[in-house]
Amino acid sequence: MNIIVCIKRVPQTAEAEVKVDSSGKDIERERLTFDMNEYDTFALEEAVLFKEKFGGTVTAMSVGREDAQDTLRIALAKGADSAVRIKAEDFDEIDAIKTAQLLKAALKDIGYDIIFCGSIATDDAYSQVGVALAQLLGIPHATLVTQIEADQGRAQVHRELEGGLLEHLDMALPAVIAVQSGISVPRYASLIAIRKAAKKEIKTIGSDEIAADDLRADIVIDKLFPPPVTKMAEILTGDPSEVSEKLSKIIKDKGLI
Amino acid sequence: MGEIFALVEHRQGVIRDITFELLACGRDLASKTGGSLTAVLLGDKPDAFVDSLKAQANRVMVIDSPLFKEFNSASYQGALSQVLSSEKPMVTLMGHTAFGMDLCPSLAPSLDMPFTTDCLALDIADGKVTATRQMYDGKLNAEVTLRQAPSYLLTIRTGCFPASDPGLEAEITTVDSPIAAEPDYRKFIEYIEPVVGDVDITKSDVIVGVGRGVKDKDNIAMVEKFAEALGGVVGCTRPVVDSEWLPKDRQVGSSGKTVKPKLYVALGISGAFQHLAGMKGAETIIAVNKDPNAPIFAEADYGIVDDMFKIIPALQEKILELKG
Numbered sequence: 001m002n003i004i005v006c007i008k009r010v011p012q013t014a015e016a017e018v019k020v021d022s023s024g025k026d027i028e029r030e031r032l033t034f035d036m037n038e039y040d041t042f043a044l045e046e047a048v049l050f051k052e053k054f055g056g057t058v059t060a061m062s063v064g065r066e067d068a069q070d071t072l073r074i075a076l077a078k079g080a081d082s083a084v085r086i087k088a089e090d091f092d093e094i095d096a097i098k099t100a101q102l103l104k105a106a107l108k109d110i111g112y113d114i115i116f117c118g119s120i121a122t123d124d125a126y127s128q129v130g131v132a133l134a135q136l137l138g139i140p141h142a143t144l145v146t147q148i149e150a151d152q153g154r155a156q157v158h159r160e161l162e163g164g165l166l167e168h169l170d171m172a173l174p175a176v177i178a179v180q181s182g183i184s185v186p187r188y189a190s191l192i193a194i195r196k197a198a199k200k201e202i203k204t205i206g207s208d209e210i211a212a213d214d215l216r217a218d219i220v221i222d223k224l225f226p227p228p229v230t231k232m233a234e235i236l237t238g239d240p241s242e243v244s245e246k247l248s249k250i251i252k253d254k255g256l257i
Numbered sequence: 258m259g260e261i262f263a264l265v266e267h268r269q270g271v272i273r274d275i276t277f278e279l280l281a282c283g284r285d286l287a288s289k290t291g292g293s294l295t296a297v298l299l300g301d302k303p304d305a306f307v308d309s310l311k312a313q314a315n316r317v318m319v320i321d322s323p324l325f326k327e328f329n330s331a332s333y334q335g336a337l338s339q340v341l342s343s344e345k346p347m348v349t350l351m352g353h354t355a356f357g358m359d360l361c362p363s364l365a366p367s368l369d370m371p372f373t374t375d376c377l378a379l380d381i382a383d384g385k386v387t388a389t390r391q392m393y394d395g396k397l398n399a400e401v402t403l404r405q406a407p408s409y410l411l412t413i414r415t416g417c418f419p420a421s422d423p424g425l426e427a428e429i430t431t432v433d434s435p436i437a438a439e440p441d442y443r444k445f446i447e448y449i450e451p452v453v454g455d456v457d458i459t460k461s462d463v464i465v466g467v468g469r470g471v472k473d474k475d476n477i478a479m480v481e482k483f484a485e486a487l488g489g490v491v492g493c494t495r496p497v498v499d500s501e502w503l504p505k506d507r508q509v510g511s512s513g514k515t516v517k518p519k520l521y522v523a524l525g526i527s528g529a530f531q532h533l534a535g536m537k538g539a540e541t542i543i544a545v546n547k548d549p550n551a552p553i554f555a556e557a558d559y560g561i562v563d564d565m566f567k568i569i570p571a572l573q574e575k576i577l578e579l580k581g
């Protein structure tokens with residue numbers, strides 16, 4: 001099986017302060033750490049599990065700047081066989097649809113039986129690229145996938161709906177499968193695998209191979225700003241014992257203990 | 258003229274709340290464009306749905322076919338691409354839900370419609386469509402402008418456009434199903450109901466919610482003890498379930514349970530909107546997080562900016578003291 005996995009390198013912002021840069025349209029990147037989009041760690045694991053089950057190869061693809069190579073190397077260390085970077089620096093205004101167009105262009109010479117994506121990238125939060133890519137390639141898709149079993153060109157897929165409800169679909173392959181977190185438990189890379197991956201070549205594709213004129217973004221970001229504060233918790237201050245004293249009184253006054 | 262369409266979302270015989278939010282958003286947009294609002298309803302004998310939509314839009318367009326009993330994005334795309342190409346509304350709205358996320362990103366490029374997802378606010382002025390969305394774990398908002406085109410597609414976040422009852426009297430129009438069969442490449446088989454666990458957290462007055470900040474499965478026991486001292490049960494965020502530290506039936510949020518306890522204590526939870534959607538109805542919310550910028554503080558009543566592992570034992574002691 002030719003298995004593709006789409007991977008994005010994203011800033012880790014859950015616990016960090018995120019500042020708008022001087023252009024007002026982007027963030028300050030200097031003090032942030034970057035890593036594989038969490039949902040893509042699940043997509044990669046699923047891709048590698050597919051390879052282990054059905055044989056074949058896993059190709060990891062990323063639209064990103066040069067440092068996206070570091071993330072692709074992690075994918076190689078965790079079981080991808082080859083990696084392709086589409087040079088983001090060659091194109092302006094890359095939004096979700098343009099990302100999908102670039103991935104499609106890069107897939108031109110690569111065969112695929114299944115394409116794994118994450119269901120969302122935690123930086124832009126579009127939840128769009130995988131499903132759009134399927135449309136551009138003319139193949140079926142499912143997003144928020146929590147389970148997939150493939151057999152003879154079809155796949156039994158579970159998708160997650162709201163409230164923990166799932167739906168079971170019967171789909172034709174090739175397809176784009178955008179996975180929900182928790183579909184599997186991503187593996188760690190061994191030190192030997194990391195060392196081996198450091199030596200592997202990463203193919204790059206730029207604007208010389210992808211015609212930029214028919215690429216079209218749907219949106220431009222005009223400005224970034226912190227969400228307006230409409231409500232804010234009363235912050236209790238002091239050492240753990242002091243704040244606990246205050247909090248336990250509040251809890252008691254509300255009749256909760 | 259700037260016609261607005263909103264897609265009715267229903268599941269297992271019930272119209273989902275997002276529908277009325279989409280219609281509220283649609284009415285607001287229609288007042289800006291001077292167009293009218295159409296609720297687009299695909300369903301199997303959906304008369305009861307029509308009744309509940311009549312007062313909400315200028316028109317309800319009904320496509321009645323057994324093909325639309327359940328949501329299958331492939332069937333919906335087949336039908337909607339034809340409806341939207343012939344009707345050419347200026348804006349079509351859908352929910353940023355499991356349904357909208359599966360349908361819209363492919364429907365939009367199939368019709369070359371500019372599209373963006375998960376909008377918290379929308380505006381149309383001088384033929385320009387702008388949207389507000391959230392990025393970077395909810396820490397920044399982005400204002401975006403869509404590429405100019407005759408028709409746009411947008412998905413809307415739940416809870417951003419309060420439903421109301423404008424008392425309209427919709428014209429009801431029917432359209433024959435533009436498709437004859439569910440596509441073979443994607444077939445809906447069945448729903449699978451969530452597994453029921455040992456504890457029903459929705460029944461508890463006190464829930465101690467724990468997030469990724471708990472760091473390790475071994476630390477769950479400490480949280481369980483703390484919850485016990487408070488007379489409550491432990492709930493959690495999605496990553497805690499993904500890591501297999503707690504079972505799925507403890508997950509609070511849009512893809513887990515919706516809880517309305519008297520007290521919700523959020524420990525090491527950042528406050529993603531999918532989590533907030535499941536617990537913001539709690540009477541009192543206390544959040545402990547070491548990141549002063551965590552979005553959870555904008556939803557909580559009381560906050561402590563500190564390490565949860567320092568607060569838990571201290572607070573547990575005080576609570577046990579007060580309980581005597």
Ligand SMILES: Cc1cc2nc3c(=O)[nH]c(=O)nc-3n(C[C@H](O)[C@H](O)[C@H](O)COP(=O)(O)OP(=O)(O)OC[C@H]3O[C@@H](n4cnc5c(N)ncnc54)[C@H](O)[C@@H]3O)c2cc1C
Pocket residue numbers: 014015119120144467468469470471493494495496497508509510511512513514524525526527528529530531532535545546547548551563564565566
């Ligand atoms: C379609 C979809 C559905 C989803 N459904 C749900 C859902 O139902 N429920 C849900 O919860 N999520 C859901 N999510 C995931 C959601 O987007 C967030 O990823 C998730 O809620 C984050 O969980 P968290 O707050 O535990 O982790 P993080 O966002 O990683 O936050 C961890 C927090 O812990 C804090 N912290 C770390 N260490 C400490 C410490 N020692 N003391 C105090 N604080 C500490 C950090 O500052 C940080 O704020 C869904 C996502 C998608 C795409």
Ligand SMILES: Nc1ncnc2c1ncn2[C@@H]1O[C@H](COP(=O)(O)O)[C@@H](O)[C@H]1O
Pocket residue numbers: 006007008009037039040043061062063064096099116117118119120121122124125126127128129130
């Ligand atoms: N720049 C990118 N390079 C490769 N894959 C991407 C890129 N952006 C998004 N994806 C894939 O699309 C998924 C959804 O991303 P998004 O639509 O941006 O939320 C991600 O989980 C990735 O699998």
